[in-house]
Amino acid sequence: SSPGKLTAELGKMQSELDWRRAEGQAEWRPAQQYAVNVTLDSASAHPSLEVSQDDRSVSSRWAALFPAVPGDPQRFTEQMCVLSHQCFRTGLHYWEVDMCQRSRWFLGACLEAVARAGPARLSPAAGYWVMGLWNGCEYFVLEPHRRALSLHVLPQRVGIFMDCEAGKLAFFNVSDGSHIFTFTDTFSGPLCAYFRPRAPDGSTRPDPLTICPLPLRGTPVPEEEDGDTWAQP
Ligand SMILES: *[C@@H]1O[C@H](CO)[C@@H](O)[C@H](O)[C@H]1NC(C)=O
Numbered sequence: 001s002s003p004g005k006l007t008a009e010l011g012k013m014q015s016e017l018d019w020r021r022a023e024g025q026a027e028w029r030p031a032q033q034y035a036v037n038v039t040l041d042s043a044s045a046h047p048s049l050e051v052s053q054d055d056r057s058v059s060s061r062w063a064a065l066f067p068a069v070p071g072d073p074q075r076f077t078e079q080m081c082v083l084s085h086q087c088f089r090t091g092l093h094y095w096e097v098d099m100c101q102r103s104r105w106f107l108g109a110c111l112e113a114v115a116r117a118g119p120a121r122l123s124p125a126a127g128y129w130v131m132g133l134w135n136g137c138e139y140f141v142l143e144p145h146r147r148a149l150s151l152h153v154l155p156q157r158v159g160i161f162m163d164c165e166a167g168k169l170a171f172f173n174v175s176d177g178s179h180i181f182t183f184t185d186t187f188s189g190p191l192c193a194y195f196r197p198r199a200p201d202g203s204t205r206p207d208p209l210t211i212c213p214l215p216l217r218g219t220p221v222p223e224e225e226d227g228d229t230w231a232q233p
Pocket residue numbers: 017020021152153154155156157173174175176178
């Protein structure tokens with residue numbers, strides 16, 4: 001395409017990024033006061049997953065037994081996930097997950113009752129509000145059908161904000177507070193945080209998914225305050 005067209009494209013991309021950032025931060029900053037240190041319930045973990053001693057990280061254990069096949073990330077026929085100890089029926093809750101360079105993962109929330117029903121459940125994605133990364137470049141949400149998200153830059157840390165009464169689950173890029181996606185639905189029961197490192201990772205960086213400890217914040221976060229503490233180390 002012509003240089004003029006390219007410049008216009010780049011301009012469009014830039015303004016989209018700016019918009020995501022401005023829109024996102026307006027929601028993301030106040031969300032942080034609802035921070036909760038969720039922990040992983042290792043009893044809920046699929047046997048292929050390894051939960052760390054401190055219940056904050058999960059990785060896939062049997063990578064060698066799951067040869068990399070071109071898979072269909074929308075299938076939820078096997079619950080290779082782990083849930084949080086905490087399940088929420090009411091209120092506002094915010095947590096963050098660091099996926100480092102991991103090339104495949106699913107994150108979000110699910111109905112406790114549905115997830116605990118076990119692997120026999122075959123219907124895809126009902127009761128799950130999940131976004132994911134597939135093969136390091138393809139972002140998507142399941143609603144319940146797979147829908148691609150256009151993200152130009154890969155977040156390394158994702159913030160998840162749950163509003164039980166409003167039926168919202170929002171995802172943010174923690175590096176700059178930009179908005180990624182929001183599900184709006186009716187939550188018919190308690191929701192747990194959902195983590196699925198998605199075996200096999202198939203990459204050279206099988207990093208675990210790690211829940212970030214968050215500071216306790218009693219009051220709304222003022223504009224422009226300490227942006228740096230939320231950046232990547
Ligand atoms: C998201 O996060 C990455 C780093 O993890 C950053 O480089 C990027 O600019 C962020 N924002 C957007 C809008 O993608």
